[in-house]
Amino acid sequence: MHRFRDTTQGGSVRRTGRSQLSEGMRAQHDPLTAGLPWYGWLFDRILVHTPDVAAVLEVGAGAGLLWTYNYDRLPMAWWVWLTDTNPDVVTELRNAVDGAPQVTVAQGDLADLPLGDSAFDTVVANHLLEVLDDPMPALDEFDRVLRPGGSIVLAADGPTHLIELDRLLAGRVEGWRPLDVPRFHLGNGALVLAERFAGVRQERFADGFRLLDPDTVMMLLAAVCGRRLSVEHAAEIRAEVAAVIDRDGHFHLTTDTGLFVATAH
């Protein structure tokens, strides 16, 4: 029984406009665990890189899906601090973790974290650095609050993540930019991190998904671009996707996503 409330049905944000992608993938690709495969995988990796007795910080925690989804697996001797700058998201986060004794929630910008030096064993940032104009101040702050030898676990997408959706939308949604590559991404993050941390390593999530139903693709597209796709273009895309599924047995969706792990000096 989860003590966290389940916020996975509430349209919470994993990254801009794409939170429901995980829902669609869950429906078709993770029937055995009936859970969000990304959050399960990410938690596995955090477990590997964190001691059994540990203080763990997630910055930009959003609605706390990582923790609600994995609450039953939370080691007993972890103390978890979750923080986000957006007050609305933090309200959602507080509701989700209400009553969980190991978890503390704080609202605020990462530049103002009210946390001591070397206070944490692991710092997690799941799709945070790519939404920042400059990742360096964030990395400095992570370095400050990590104890020497502590780990950062930073998840990010690469430039080809879900590229097929971008291709379907290009030319059909006004102003759609197929390659909106942030300053920090899976392709360049190792170089950025090496300036601050030791032993930078990349770990990749699944290489892709096979979608079997054109309506799943349409649902994912709606999550990405909402009402910006006209009824006519939606019908056109659905027919195109259905033809691919008839021909190949599935519609392939590339996942270019994963994380960096590194160690504080």
Ligand SMILES: C[S@@+](CC[C@H](N)C(=O)[O-])C[C@H]1O[C@@H](n2cnc3c(N)ncnc32)[C@H](O)[C@@H]1O
């Ligand atoms: C793409 S969402 C990821 C949410 C969550 N980590 C997840 O994957 O489910 C990025 C989050 O970072 C938060 N954020 C953005 N800038 C921030 C800052 N300067 N300090 C703290 N949080 C920030 C946003 O409010 C948002 O909730």
